[in-house]
Amino acid sequence: MSGHGEPQPMTARKSAPLKGTAAVPGDKSISHRALIFGAMAVGETKITGLLEGQDVLDTASAMRAFGAEVIRHDAGSWSVHGVGVGGFREPADVIDCGNSGTGVRLIMGCMATTAMSATFTGDASLRKRPMGRVTDPLSLFGARAYGRQGGRLPMTLVGAANPVPVRYALPVASAQVKSAVLLAGLNAPGDTVVIEREPTRDHSERMLLGFGAQLHVEKGPEGHVITLTGQPELRPQSVAVPRDPSSAAFPVCAALIVEGSDILVPGVSQNLTRNGLYLTLVEMGAEIEFQNPRTEGGEPVADLRVRFSGNMKGIEVPPERAPSMIDEYPILSVVASFATGKTVMRGVKELRVKESDRIDAMARGLEACGVTIEEDEDTLIVHGMGAGGMPGGATAKTHLDHRIAMSFLVAGMASQQPVTVDDASPIVTSFPIFEGLMTGLGARFGQE
Ligand SMILES: O=C(O)C1=C[C@@H](OP(=O)(O)O)[C@@H](O)[C@H](O)C1
Ligand SMILES: C=C(OP(=O)(O)O)C(=O)O
Numbered sequence: 001m002s003g004h005g006e007p008q009p010m011t012a013r014k015s016a017p018l019k020g021t022a023a024v025p026g027d028k029s030i031s032h033r034a035l036i037f038g039a040m041a042v043g044e045t046k047i048t049g050l051l052e053g054q055d056v057l058d059t060a061s062a063m064r065a066f067g068a069e070v071i072r073h074d075a076g077s078w079s080v081h082g083v084g085v086g087g088f089r090e091p092a093d094v095i096d097c098g099n100s101g102t103g104v105r106l107i108m109g110c111m112a113t114t115a116m117s118a119t120f121t122g123d124a125s126l127r128k129r130p131m132g133r134v135t136d137p138l139s140l141f142g143a144r145a146y147g148r149q150g151g152r153l154p155m156t157l158v159g160a161a162n163p164v165p166v167r168y169a170l171p172v173a174s175a176q177v178k179s180a181v182l183l184a185g186l187n188a189p190g191d192t193v194v195i196e197r198e199p200t201r202d203h204s205e206r207m208l209l210g211f212g213a214q215l216h217v218e219k220g221p222e223g224h225v226i227t228l229t230g231q232p233e234l235r236p237q238s239v240a241v242p243r244d245p246s247s248a249a250f251p252v253c254a255a256l257i258v259e260g261s262d263i264l265v266p267g268v269s270q271n272l273t274r275n276g277l278y279l280t281l282v283e284m285g286a287e288i289e290f291q292n293p294r295t296e297g298g299e300p301v302a303d304l305r306v307r308f309s310g311n312m313k314g315i316e317v318p319p320e321r322a323p324s325m326i327d328e329y330p331i332l333s334v335v336a337s338f339a340t341g342k343t344v345m346r347g348v349k350e351l352r353v354k355e356s357d358r359i360d361a362m363a364r365g366l367e368a369c370g371v372t373i374e375e376d377e378d379t380l381i382v383h384g385m386g387a388g389g390m391p392g393g394a395t396a397k398t399h400l401d402h403r404i405a406m407s408f409l410v411a412g413m414a415s416q417q418p419v420t421v422d423d424a425s426p427i428v429t430s431f432p433i434f435e436g437l438m439t440g441l442g443a444r445f446g447q448e
Contacts, residue, residue: 008423014418015413016258018251018254027241028053030207032103034207036107042083042235045236047239053429055102065092067083067087085186096120110186111159113186129355130150131152134177135155138157141185142163145158163184167193170194197223246327261308315343330361333382337411348379355399359380369393393416402431405421
């Protein structure tokens, strides 16, 4: 929801060794998609392990507004009675997607090829984010968008009454844009084709196949060519949402930098489109054991045993890895501050259009904590201070960005002086049990 209450400052102090098991909640990307694909199927989709973060709750409300019946039975256990592809009804009110780029962009995609209009808004962070990246390809189907200057929310999208299929090469590596085009393609006749030069998270493709859509992916000189046949009848599914590797990143990285830590983080995705942070940490010298590899909810997962790693070294992160770790750069830059040498993150300009400008937010906050930073439009370089070397003793501005808030709280668990974040309230968007889970491992968080 777009309302934002009073800021909630929070402080993290140097922590004793972290011990125990960190069972993080369900994956945010898969949770949004389970609700949306469930709403577009005919019949009842059952979901377990749904992330009950605010972003996903806002998508659940939106699916109700478009006519699906969405019911919560128990913690994480939900069902969706879908209305079928093309079966949405026009919402009676504005759709408020709160803080969620994924929510608004995917939902715009799934109504863009139905003859109706809907008006979308969000919180102060979402209203700053660019929507042209989805409304440009949606206009090729015949939809029309009327937003604020720069393609910003609030925005009314008028769906195409007679949609045509589209062939679209993604100009940015974005799973949200790819998914919006595929969702729009569901209600267009014929084949919709999306071409991505660099692979991005593939949950939409995997789930569309699971829901019975005809989709195939070919690898060619242009990259991945994804072809979806329009107007299928989607079959309802039972979706077991696996744990979120982007949330797992916070306890994992905290254990790496808090001296003496030894924790277990079960069920972390090893999906190649999501595991870039974990590859990077291992290259830096992190002590992570990947135990018990298996498949859960259709995703390859492993249990991670993570120990304090006092000898991590800065590395040059391969830029082509960015899509597979795009949400993890803020927490990586905290780990990099506790490594020795430089960690160079190039090809990361997409970070500037997330919930905040994450390059700027991390650079300013880490500098305030005593870390030397270099940056340009597309690059963040952190000069590591070694284990225990970050002075801390500062307040970081979080700009309504959950990942910035969690990253600086993790920093404060290992820095010499406490680190405060000016507002921890956005953490509920993706990781509502963050505070309890981290303090359960041994973190020392307080309200001031
Ligand atoms: O498709 C998704 O579920 C997401 C895609 C990514 O965004 P972009 O597609 O904008 O890179 C990511 O940052 C976001 O948290 C979730
Ligand atoms: C970028 C993120 O989410 P969204 O784009 O859905 O707001 C995120 O969760 O880090």
